Amino acid sequence: MSHLDTLFGLSGQCAIVTGASSGLGRDAARALAKGGADLGLVARRADRLEELAKEIRDEFGVRACAAPADITDSAELERAFDRVEGELGPLDILLGAAGIAELGRAERHKREKWDRVVAVNLTAAFESSQLMGRRLIDQGRPGSIIHISSVVGSRGNPIHRAIGYTVTKGGLDNLVRQLAIEWASHGIRVNAIAPSYFPTEMTVDPEIGDVRSDQKARMETFTPMARLGREGELETAVLFLAAPGSSYVTGAVVPVDGGWTAW
Numbered sequence: 160m161s162h163l164d165t166l167f168g169l170s171g172q173c174a175i176v177t178g179a180s181s182g183l184g185r186d187a188a189r190a191l192a193k194g195g196a197d198l199g200l201v202a203r204r205a206d207r208l209e210e211l212a213k214e215i216r217d218e219f220g221v222r223a224c225a226a227p228a229d230i231t232d233s234a235e236l237e238r239a240f241d242r243v244e245g246e247l248g249p250l251d252i253l254l255g256a257a258g259i260a261e262l263g264r265a266e267r268h269k270r271e272k273w274d275r276v277v278a279v280n281l282t283a284a285f286e287s288s289q290l291m292g293r294r295l296i297d298q299g300r301p302g303s304i305i306h307i308s309s310v311v312g313s314r315g316n317p318i319h320r321a322i323g324y325t326v327t328k329g330g331l332d333n334l335v336r337q338l339a340i341e342w343a344s345h346g347i348r349v350n351a352i353a354p355s356y357f358p359t360e361m362t363v364d365p366e367i368g369d370v371r372s373d374q375k376a377r378m379e380t381f382t383p384m385a386r387l388g389r390e391g392e393l394e395t396a397v398l399f400l401a402a403p404g405s406s407y408v409t410g411a412v413v414p415v416d417g418g419w420t421a422w
């Protein structure tokens with residue numbers, strides 16, 4: 160085994176990934192599989208998850224299964240955890256990437272939009288962390304929890320008016336910090352990754368198959384590297400935070416943002 164494998168290798172570990180049916184969650188799942196982890200994939204679109212599970216098994220030779228669930232339904236979420244654990248064995252890593260954004264000016268932002276965003280981005284992130292943490296504590300095993308936050312977790316968003324989104328990402332950063340403190344003595348590390356803009360279903364206009372050019376120009380203006388993130392550019396952060404060699408890293412929010420937060 161090479162020194163890099165000792166530091167970053169995830170072989171023999173089992174990860175559950177929420178939001179694995181598209182975008183950054185899909186990329187993160189592939190990164191963990193490349194590191195050697197077995198994968199349980201969670202989101203609502205079962206066909207996408209089955210497709211990715213097959214792709215991961217064929218490409219990386221690890222075990223992978225789909226566990227479709229609406230993570231805002233506590234019972235469904237718990238069933239998804241049970242299913243993955245039943246199929247793959249005890250869980251070591253939770254990667255929480257499920258998230259939604261609802262646009263609208265703050266003064267007109269409808270309560271239903273607010274509730275939807277809080278339910279996915281914050282409450283489900285808490286409940287999935289809790290399901291993971293409780294299992295690890297009961298089993299007396301260490302583990303790693305990683306959530307995908309955002310650069311707007313630590314500041315306002317100058318491009319999109321999405322008050323619920325910004326507030327939930329701020330909450331998520333502090334969820335991570337609080338859990339890191341509470342669970343450090345159990346060997347459970349809790350961290351987040353804070354990306355700036357990446358082209359995904361969340362940001363791409365389906366009619367043109369790209370981020371709208373006026374928005375892209377504004378995103379680039381706020382990014383010292385003057386470009387959006389690219390597929391694969393989250394991988395090293397995911398592997399770093401999941402890696403056994405990062406045993407002293409907890410409560411961190413790691414930016415992957417082309418310098419967005421450096422201003």
Ligand SMILES: NC(=O)c1ccc[n+]([C@@H]2O[C@H](COP(=O)([O-])OP(=O)(O)OC[C@H]3O[C@@H](n4cnc5c(N)ncnc54)[C@H](OP(=O)(O)O)[C@@H]3O)[C@@H](O)[C@H]2O)c1
Pocket residue numbers: 177178179180181182183184201202203204205228229230231256257258259279307308309310353354355356357358359360361362
């Ligand atoms: N793209 C960016 O520029 C950017 C920047 C910073 C942070 N982020 C964050 O990165 C994460 C991933 O976003 P993305 O850009 O990859 O967006 P995306 O492509 O729209 O992916 C969102 C994922 O969340 C899942 N999801 C949404 N609601 C769900 C629910 N109720 N139950 C289960 N799964 C649900 C979706 O799956 P189903 O629809 O199949 O359920 C999908 O897999 C989010 O937390 C987002 O806030 C994105």
